[in-house]
Amino acid sequence: MSVARPQEDETIKELIAYFTDHQFITVTPHSPTNGKEAEVSYQLTGLIEDKEKISLSQHHAILLSIPFGFPLFPPNCKPLTPTFHPDFDPGAICLGNFWTDKTTCAELVEFISRMITGEVYSKENAFNERAAQWYAAHADNFPLAELAQTAIAPSLPEVREDDFSINFDAISLESSPTDEGQATTPDKERGYNLSLLQEYLAQKRFNQLNRELQAIPTESTFNERRSFQQRADKALLVAQKKQKEARLHEENGETQSALDKYRQALEEVSDLYDVKDNIKRLEQAIILEGKKAKNPLPTKESKKQNILGRISPLPTLILFAIISAIIALQFFKDTGRATSATGLYQQCITALERKEFRTAQALCESAQVKSSASSLFYGKKLSSIEAKSKEILLSAQIRQGLTANLSNKKGQDKKSQEKIITFSTVIAQVQTAITNRDWPKTNAGLRQARSIAKTDKEKKILLQTKAEISFYQAHERALTEYKRNGCKSAEPLLQTAQKKAQTLVGSAIEHALQDIRFSLKECAFQQLTEKGEKLYKTASWAQALPIYRDALEKIKDNPLAKQNSAAETENKISKIALYIMIAQGNEAFTNGEWEQAIAAYKRAITNLEGKGLSDPEEDSAMSSKKLKRIILQTEIIQNQQVGENYKEAKLFAQAIKTYQHIAKTIKQSAFAEETAFIQIQEEMSSDLKMLKNEQFVEEKRVALQRQQIDIFLENYPAATPETLLAPKILFIKDEAGKLIYRMEATDTSQNRPLTLVMYYAYNKATDQWQFAPRPEAD
Numbered sequence: 001m002s003v004a005r006p007q008e009d010e011t012i013k014e015l016i017a018y019f020t021d022h023q024f025i026t027v028t029p030h031s032p033t034n035g036k037e038a039e040v041s042y043q044l045t046g047l048i049e050d051k052e053k054i055s056l057s058q059h060h061a062i063l064l065s066i067p068f069g070f071p072l073f074p075p076n077c078k079p080l081t082p083t084f085h086p087d088f089d090p091g092a093i094c095l096g097n098f099w100t101d102k103t104t105c106a107e108l109v110e111f112i113s114r115m116i117t118g119e120v121y122s123k124e125n126a127f128n129e130r131a132a133q134w135y136a137a138h139a140d141n142f143p144l145a146e147l148a149q150t151a152i153a154p155s156l157p158e159v160r161e162d163d164f165s166i167n168f169d170a171i172s173l174e175s176s177p178t179d180e181g182q183a184t185t186p187d188k189e190r191g192y193n194l195s196l197l198q199e200y201l202a203q204k205r206f207n208q209l210n211r212e213l214q215a216i217p218t219e220s221t222f223n224e225r226r227s228f229q230q231r232a233d234k235a236l237l238v239a240q241k242k243q244k245e246a247r248l249h250e251e252n253g254e255t256q257s258a259l260d261k262y263r264q265a266l267e268e269v270s271d272l273y274d275v276k277d278n279i280k281r282l283e284q285a286i287i288l289e290g291k292k293a294k295n296p297l298p299t300k301e302s303k304k305q306n307i308l309g310r311i312s313p314l315p316t317l318i319l320f321a322i323i324s325a326i327i328a329l330q331f332f333k334d335t336g337r338a339t340s341a342t343g344l345y346q347q348c349i350t351a352l353e354r355k356e357f358r359t360a361q362a363l364c365e366s367a368q369v370k371s372s373a374s375s376l377f378y379g380k381k382l383s384s385i386e387a388k389s390k391e392i393l394l395s396a397q398i399r400q401g402l403t404a405n406l407s408n409k410k411g412q413d414k415k416s417q418e419k420i421i422t423f424s425t426v427i428a429q430v431q432t433a434i435t436n437r438d439w440p441k442t443n444a445g446l447r448q449a450r451s452i453a454k455t456d457k458e459k460k461i462l463l464q465t466k467a468e469i470s471f472y473q474a475h476e477r478a479l480t481e482y483k484r485n486g487c488k489s490a491e492p493l494l495q496t497a498q499k500k501a502q503t504l505v506g507s508a509i510e511h512a513l514q515d516i517r518f519s520l521k522e523c524a525f526q527q528l529t530e531k532g533e534k535l536y537k538t539a540s541w542a543q544a545l546p547i548y549r550d551a552l553e554k555i556k557d558n559p560l561a562k563q564n565s566a567a568e569t570e571n572k573i574s575k576i577a578l579y580i581m582i583a584q585g586n587e588a589f590t591n592g593e594w595e596q597a598i599a600a601y602k603r604a605i606t607n608l609e610g611k612g613l614s615d616p617e618e619d620s621a622m623s624s625k626k627l628k629r630i631i632l633q634t635e636i637i638q639n640q641q642v643g644e645n646y647k648e649a650k651l652f653a654q655a656i657k658t659y660q661h662i663a664k665t666i667k668q669s670a671f672a673e674e675t676a677f678i679q680i681q682e683e684m685s686s687d688l689k690m691l692k693n694e695q696f697v698e699e700k701r702v703a704l705q706r707q708q709i710d711i712f713l714e715n716y717p718a719a720t721p722e723t724l725l726a727p728k729i730l731f732i733k734d735e736a737g738k739l740i741y742r743m744e745a746t747d748t749s750q751n752r753p754l755t756l757v758m759y760y761a762y763n764k765a766t767d768q769w770q771f772a773p774r775p776e777a778d
Contacts, residue, residue, distance in 0.1 A: 012036065012037070012038045014106075015105045018106045019109065024043045024113065025041070025109060025113060026041045027041075028041075030063060037066070039062075039063055040062050040109055040112070041059070042059070043059065044058065044113055044116050044117050045057075045144045046083055046117055047083070047084035047118070048084055054084050061080040062079055062112060064076070064108075068592060069589055071102075072633060074095055077093040077108075078093070083116060085116065085118075085121060085128065085131055085135075086121045086128050086135055087115060088127060092127070093115075094127045114143070121135050121142075125538055194224065197212060197224070201228060204235065204271075205269075206235045206270075207272070213228060213232065235268050236269060238265075239265040239268040239269040242262070242268065243261070243265050246262045246278070249261060255286055256286060258282060259282040259286065334378050335377070337370060337371075338378040340370050341385050341386075342385060344363050345388065347363045348389065357398055360401075367389040368389040371383070372509075386507045390431075394431060422452055423449060426445050427449055427461060430449060430469075431465070433445060434468060446466065446469065471501050471504055474500050477493055477497075478516065478519070490519070491520065494523070498520070518560045521554045522554070522555065522560045525554040525555045525565070528547050532551060532572075539583075541580045552566065552570060555569070574607065578608055581603045581604035581607060584600040585597045585601040585604065588600060594634055594638035601627050605628065608623055608627070629671055632666070632677075636662055636666070639658055639659075643658035643662070656688060656691050656695065659688050659691065662680075662684055663681055663685070666680060667681070693734075697734070697739055700739055701729050701731055704729055704743070704769070705729050708727050708743055709721055709724060711758065712727075712743070716747060724745045724746070725746045725753075726745065728744050729744075737763065737765050738761040738764065738772070740775060741760050742757065743757070744757055759771065759773065759774055
């Protein structure tokens, strides 16, 4: 029994029958003992790769296998020839979104033929990247359908790796060599191929049909040409109208309506490949991405409420206590630093008023050091103290006061005093120029200070000033490059500036460093998201998830992060987690691990409905509905297997109960009115009827078995219960309202064993047993 599908061997038989006498495609069983596999051969022109050499070939073959869970899962397709195609690799063929549970295997085989000729291929996320690059470079040469009707010389021109080019003209229809004396095909004489045109028409490939008709010379007239052209023109006109309507719906934000119109267009004309891309994009938008305008991202407050709602009170209190303790500790540290810096600054002012210049200098320098460290609670106050302390240290008052003190020292001449004052003045001018980012003045002042500096202290001040200039210049270059050209070129400059600040102190330095740190984090975020996006596009969910989590850490509390970056990254993480759960369910389904598959799908539904994804409510419901449908299908297959096992063990009561449970489950589900599940219910009803009949037949067989020895003894007086060996009863058939059974036993009472055979029939109308003649077929 099946889930709304034929048995696998019947699918292969139907596929073979479908392509019997086909002009280009042949389907044969792959193995006489395996009815689930077929070998499909294509006599079509495509590309092959042999030892990195690309050439044309007219023979391509694939192995098509029907998997467990078909048609929910597509047939497995594996190349048997080295076909060179973006979607082919040695182990599999990527079908993209082509397969649905309504697609037939015949449609799949024909779709792969279009892939081989280059009519269909992926331009992004290809299995074979080298082939994708090759196809992109030679897009004008595809499709190769026009080469499919003629034999190609055994020795084909190879494609060199260095130029990636094929001389298609050299192997065109007109120049293909033929065997000596070979007759020219009638199609070539006519200038067109009627069979090929009919095939395009049947497949609704009206774009290709129109191109073929336009290429046929006007003098080549045939009866079907006008009707072919009319049908192509009409279909293309309808499809264009549908596309236009779809675009209008999309512009108005009516995603579902746009998707419906694109699908209608594709039903009219099957080779609208841009429409296929649009359908894929909108399906993803509806099912997974959602329409953000209808479901705005949750606010920080709502997220906070959701998180708190899920956390039990005790852990919340403990967490709150820990956080409060950390904050309190930091507050006390900052308060102590601010109090100390404020006191030192006030003492500096007092000393300055008393004209104790040396003491004032020491106090202001200490205040400057204390206030230079970053603070969570007193940042502005400490920055103000640092700036004021620095202003005093560079002021004329303290410089003159210190100079006056120096003049009182013995041996200190007036010229030396003037140099000290000049040096202090120049350094003050340099600091002002640094603040204003006036680098010409800064460099000029630095050269002047270098010529004046004599003492070790002055030289130390000069080195410190040079280090600050170097840092601020590097900082400015890095941020300018970052704003202009982004991270790629700015990141090395940012790292250089960060290294230059390792020996520097001060709140201004710390603020500049903070800008660099934020910029580097933003660069790291961009790199991680680019890497994550590549993995995301190739469905490498497990590898992408930790990368996006790292990226999220980089932009938390980063003022340079773009608006909504954190929310979008969190949303992406939630989606990846959803995809991982679905992938786990699919893998378990493929392996027949039903309980694990159901559990994974249910986790995915919980994630989709309760984790704050950005899908609109109705789209989330649509995705949830799809997963719930798969869960129901999984439960049906699981219970069918259980029922089949009961049936094989002749436990008919348990089998009937299982099938009744399946029917009840479907009836109570939201999918009971869907065609596929209506068909399953009909199958269940038919199977239940058959099971009950088999149960009745088995019950009568068991009843007859209890009387078998007595019946043999009554009809074979020479036999005894001890001499009757290996008794058995076989049901033969149900004929004319009678159940006919064959009874056998071996009698060993004579010199040699004798097989005794009797036929007994149960009359269902009279509920009576009687002897029956031997059936003709037995």
